[in-house]
Amino acid sequence: MKGKIVLLAGKPNDANRDYLPEAIKGSHMVVNENGNNSQVYPEKLIGYHGYITDDKAEDTWYEYVPATYDPKKKTPLVFSMHGGLMTGWGQSIYTSWTHVADREGFMCVFPDAHDNRMWMIECDPKKVDEITKPAPEGFPTLNRPTGEVEDFHDVKFVQALLLLMKEKYNIDEGRVYIQGMSMGDVMTSQVARYCGELFAAAAGSGCPTNSYLLFTPDGKVINTGGALDIWQSRLEHDKTPPHYDEDDRTVVLNNLKYWCMVNEAYGLPQIRIIGEKNLAFFKGKKANITLMDVRNRDHGQTFDDAEMIWDYMFSGVKKNEDGSLTHFEPICDNSGDNFAFAIAEYSAKAWVNNKIVSTGAETLRWNKLKYHGLNGGQIVRGSYLCASLGFIAEVFGAKLELLESGVSAILTLPDGRTFQFAEGCIGCVVDNKVESMLCEAIYRNDRLYISMEWFCRFAYNLQVSEFDNVMYITDHYAQISRYMSWLLQDMLSDTKNYMEYNEVN
The missing domain is CATH 3.40.50.1820 (Alpha/Beta hydrolase fold, catalytic domain)
Known part of the structure; x- marks a missing residue:
């Protein structure tokens, strides 16, 4: 006892x-x-x-x-x-x-x-x-x-x-x-x-x-x-x-x-x-x-x-x-989060449920600007890591339909909800209603990108945290910290400077 x-x-x-x-x-x-x-x-x-x-x-x-x-x-x-x-x-x-x-x-x-x-x-x-x-x-x-x-x-x-x-x-x-x-x-x-x-x-x-x-x-x-x-x-x-x-x-x-x-x-x-x-x-x-x-x-x-x-x-x-x-079995098991993934700026890989997978294209950062009334100047009001819709569809098991040669797209989630995005527009159409995102959709690397933070929070009410250009998303309260972001950067980079990791595609 x-x-x-x-x-x-x-x-x-x-x-x-x-x-x-x-x-x-x-x-x-x-x-x-x-x-x-x-x-x-x-x-x-x-x-x-x-x-x-x-x-x-x-x-x-x-x-x-x-x-x-x-x-x-x-x-x-x-x-x-x-x-x-x-x-x-x-x-x-x-x-x-x-x-x-x-x-x-x-x-x-x-x-x-x-x-x-x-x-x-x-x-x-x-x-x-x-x-x-x-x-x-x-x-x-x-x-x-x-x-x-x-x-x-x-x-x-x-x-x-x-x-x-x-x-x-x-x-x-x-x-x-x-x-x-x-x-x-x-x-x-x-x-x-x-x-x-x-x-x-x-x-x-x-x-x-x-x-x-x-x-x-x-x-x-x-x-x-x-x-x-x-x-x-x-x-x-x-x-x-x-x-x-x-x-x-x-x-x-x-x-x-x-x-x-x-x-x-x-x-x-x-x-x-x-x-x-x-x-x-x-x-x-x-x-x-x-x-x-x-x-x-x-x-x-x-x-x-x-x-x-x-x-x-x-x-x-x-x-x-x-x-x-x-x-032998410790009091608390040493397993990872059941549902979690991480992306890193400039990396074409992601950490998904304790495996490394390809995202198909680099994760990008996009800044939301204020410039009206600043006489040619600008202020960054928000800075967001953006992922391709193709990767988002893969992670969440959604169906992606590309329109207008890929500059517009419809994402259908497993529960039937639909999201329509278009290049250059901060709005999206969610089940035939207009919703404003954190920043506009961008088209780069022949792919349409949106803010990962916005999508995860809006569509699934997930916990999103970021440190040193690495974003961690999971289904419970979690705040990524300094050394973990560096460890993930190392694992998701093409040049592994510190350790050798087994990669799973």
């Missing part, structure tokens, strides 16, 4: 501007900003200090044991790694891991970085001096890495803490997971790449890894940890660290490419968009990868990030003694 999640009312500190106000520890204070949102400090969160590594350095960590823990039963364990300038207890209040643990019965451990609240992470050797020099007050200074990654104290701390938790509790060795936020995301990635054999899955939010650390100069992956399920949460307004010397798009898609190569996941993903959460599920021969892109979020993690990770990934995977993975 599952436990119950109970949210406690907190005392909002709306005047707070500190990243992690120290007064929140052990109190009912809560803070909210568009990257991190806190919960009331968990009563059952217990802090510990100890010398558990072979270098005899003292470390701090926080354990959360749900009330339902039964020492006679094997129990899953989740490590959750804090961001830079934070703490283990800070990570516990900025996530919902303790809430999900109350319901599902797993344990959580929240370690502290050993030095300066900053994890020791590997860096591009050419950038070490730059990124480890003293930073202005309030800004993080990275700890200078020394030795090999396997010798970093923080990496040894994670390994030693796992051994301690196994000695102390009845931990299911095949169901140990790790997740991190911001610098904790980078730390989690580092642990996964070098010590992945210890975990069934790893997840991170807010900071992808420097591409330089992922690939050799000839494009081979740098990895000794092996395959494990990977979850990557990205936020629309987040930015890649400047010392990476790569744009956001390249870094994020290279991180995705890296794990697709390690996990041998080369096919098309299943795409599902739930509100502002954009999900791409990649199935691999060795392990799976999920990309979650959240619209209108800043650097950090969403409060339900833990819930999403557990429900869609951690709840459905375990590691076997030989290092392979066994997948």
